[in-house]
Structure formats: C-alpha cells, structure tokens
C-alpha cells in the first residue's frame with residue numbers, strides 16, 4: 001500500500017511534467033475565461049467556459065493520478081454527490097444510504113429526489129454488512145461514517161451489491177484516496193468533498209466523482225456540462241495547490257491523532273473516545289453539551305468550526321445540526337500543528353473541565 005501510494009503521489013506531483021513546453025509555467029495558470037477563440041468549425045475541445053477550463057483540467061489530472069480513475073471535478077462535495085445520484089438512480093429506483101453518514105445527502109433524497117419518485121432507506125453503517133441489498137439500484141456507503149465514525153467493509157458490500165445488481169457509490173471524503181481505495185475494493189464510483197483534506201486549507205469548496213466505468217464517466221461529464229456545475233478556476237487552483245501536500249499533511253495529522261489518543265484515551269473528562277483506527281478525525285463524547293462546548297471554546301489550539309480535514313485542528317458539537325449523536329458528542333479534526341504542543345494544549349483543556 002505504501003509503495004503503491006508513493007507511485008500515485010509521484011504521478012500526482014508530476015501530472016503536468018510530460019505536457020509542458022519550455023517556457024510554460026510549472027503551476028497551472030488560473031485561466032478565467034467564459035469564451036475561447038472559436039472561428040469556423042469547432043475543431044477544439046476549448047469551446048465554452050461551462051464545458052471545459054484548463055485550471056480545472058489540471059486539478060482533475062492531479063486527482064486522477066491519485067484515484068487511478070477518470071475524474072469529473074465539481075464546485076463542491078454536494079455538487080459531486082448530486083451528479084453521482086443523477087447518473088446512478090432513476091425514477092422508480094430505491095437507494096440505500098447510511099443513517100449516520102453526511103446528512104445533506106439524506107436531505108437531498110428526502111426533500112428533493114422523493115418528488116422525482118426516487119425512494120431511499122437509511123440504516124446505520126454498521127448494519128450494511130448484513131443488509132438485504134436486493135431492493136436497491138444503488139448502495140451508498142460512507143466508511144468511516146461522518147460524524148459517527150462507524151465502519152463497514154466496502155469489499156463485502158460491493159460483492160453483495162454485485163450479486164444483486166446494485167451499483168456501489170462510496171463517499172470517501174474522510175479518508176481520501178491515500179488512506180482508502182474504494183474503487184480497488186469493488187465500488188463503481190467514488191464521491192469526495194475535496195473541500196476537506198484534499199484541498200486541506202479551509203479556503204475553498206471543491207468536489208469530485210471518480211470512476212473506472214466508461215459509461216458512468218460519460219454520463220457524469222455530460223451531467224456537469226448540461227447542469228452547469230463546473231468548478232470556478234480560482235477554487236480549482238487552490239485545490240490543486242493544496243493537494244500537492246496531501247501526503248505530508250495526512251502524515252502529520254494522523255501522527256498527531258495517534259499521539260493525542262495515546263494521552264487522552266482514558267481521560268476522566270471524556271465518556272467515550274471513538275477512533276476508526278485510521279485518519280485524523282476523532283469522536284469524543286462528553287457528559288453534557290456544556291462540557292463539550294467548554295472543551296472546544298477554552299482550548300486555544302482548537303478552532304470552533306464545522307467541517308474537517310484542514311491544517312488547523314478544529315471541532316464542533318454535531319448535535320447542533322441534528323445528527324443522531326449524543327448532545328455531548330464532539331467531532332475533533334486533528335490538524336498539522338506541532339505534535340507535543342497540540343497534545344499538551346488539548347490535555348490542558350480537558351484537565352480544566
């Protein structure tokens with residue numbers, strides 16, 4: 001895995017190398033244009049800004065090297081999720097989604113797609129392994145689930161789904177293609193909110209769909225073109241720039257998470273600690289909402305904010321959004337701060353509770 005990742009990271013960092021002429025910039029230029037010169041017969045792919053953009057293409061090439069798959073980039077994770085839903089489910093279909101996964105996906109199904117005759121069932125991620133998949137056109141997994149951090153085996157879900165003729169889509173936002181490879185495990189499609197660790201600096205929204213299925217790729221690209229959801233070139237530039245250090249950031253974030261767990265796992269101020277064994281997101285349950293808020297707000301190295309995967313450690317109480325977690329549940333996203341300083345500041349905030 002490490003060696004395979006090294007190959008992919010190298011390919012990502014040098015995705016532009018082969019195609020550059022002398023004098024061309026190493027970093028992708030931010031090309032802001034709605035129109036391209038286009039006289040006579042349209043004999044170039046560069047026709048109109050809603051269809052194609054060189055900065056977006058550079059971001060896609062870098063992500064494609066990591067995913068080892070065809071990529072369609074989107075302006076946010078939800079735009080990628082919408083595209084994946086649009087090309088995999090149709091009127092009359094049923095889709096299985098995690099009840100403990102990213103809640104906006106369920107809002108989309110419940111409040112928008114239900115009106116288009118698409119039905120869904122939501123079950124806990126832990127129950128996917130034993131679920132009857134026969135009613136579903138699509139099985140949608142998120143493992144570890146966000147925010148509950150429960151797991152299911154993508155390989156077994158994909159095998160069962162294949163046997164019953166369902167497509168498998170995996171939301172791989174929490175682990176990224178460097179820590180988990182859903183397409184290698186049998187998934188048909190990956191969706192990702194690159195707003196999180198992929199871009200990594202909490203300064204842009206981005207998302208992508210990855211697939212090795214030529215037909216799904218074609219449909220996804222067509223969906224983006226006709227729905228008009230191409231990313232902005234500035235965001236594509238920021239995502240590309242952030243992505244270049246993904247491996248280094250993940251290494252520090254995961255190392256920080258493990259060092260912190262080592263010190264706080266049995267701290268008296270915490271009721272339970274949840275960690276899926278990989279990654280940089282930790283679930284901490286405190287006795288009450290008040291204790292949880294005090295932990296977040298009194299710690300100088302934790303940004304109180306939603307989202308995760310940025311260079312700065314951040315945390316929030318997920319019950320404030322209505323997630324099915326205890327009132328005192330905190331999702332802690334570990335950042336790239338120096339390890340010893342981060343651990344001792346968080347420990348001090350726990351000691352003060």
Ligand SMILES: *Cc1c(COP(=O)(O)O)cnc(C)c1O
Nearest residue numbers: 076077078102146173193195206
């Ligand atoms: C944040 C997130 C999304 C949505 O991504 P946006 O970029 O905010 O649209 C989807 N899935 C998961 C697991 C997420 O954490």
